[in-house]
Amino acid sequence: MYRKRDTRRDQLVAEITAQLRRYSVDAQHIGHAFAALHGLNATDLHALIAVMDAELYGQPMTPGRLGEQLNLSSGSVTALIDRLERGGHIRRDRDTADRRKVFLHYAERGATLAMDFFRPLGRRTDGVMAGFTDEELETVHRFMAAMGTSMREHRDAVRAESARRSAG
Template identity: 30%
Template structure:
């Protein structure tokens, strides 16, 4: 962990600007999730979970219920209830694809995948156009930077998950 106090450190204007743009992206991404929820007539938490399940399956790395719990910040019990709702609504299917038959894999149904595809076709045009217009070097630099930010965020979350050290925190 770096020896930097984020509250007393002097930040360059460019560093502040980056943090503000990251905040803007996070807020906008959350709003897109709320729109997806409305589009699919789901509670926001269910739409968020379905988005995670769909993106992971599209990337060829389908999620387990435990990994989904971690990604959406819910307990495994609450995630099981959420998955029951999504499965009953015909959005998700659970399967046992591994040689370890205890491991459950989550996949969106074809109908849910098609609804999400229609949403992205309608809502994602500006984002897709921006990505396609970016130069390969610009994408490489942004990807490298965001990877470092994601790693730093992961490190902070792991440390916070272990609880505060003696004399720190509430």
């Protein structure tokens, strides 16, 4: 139960914060269910999401960038990529202009597994979004983008503080 808030804005902020928290927990549960079903661990799942997002935004993922995003050493990234490639989840492609560069992409099998698992959620999401006007979706998009930026900035600050404490 929410405690009484002074203004409607205070109440909305509290409720939105609680809903974001719940959404995050629910999304983690769904992600963990997908991972468990396909023999993946949490890091594997985070890597697949990073590769998928990179493709979505047209910024091919490299092993180095993946390591930075997941805060992993190059050896750990290599083992991770090898494991995901063996499982048919991702593939490595060499850059045609510079053969030393490697890009990571979703493999056909991995994409099919993800689509099959997440298609029902996609239909539910589409149904929810259909209930909002384009203008409302623009506002939601701006809000979610700003919240995502805020979350990543906090994550990076926590990582930096953790590294600082470990070093000293």
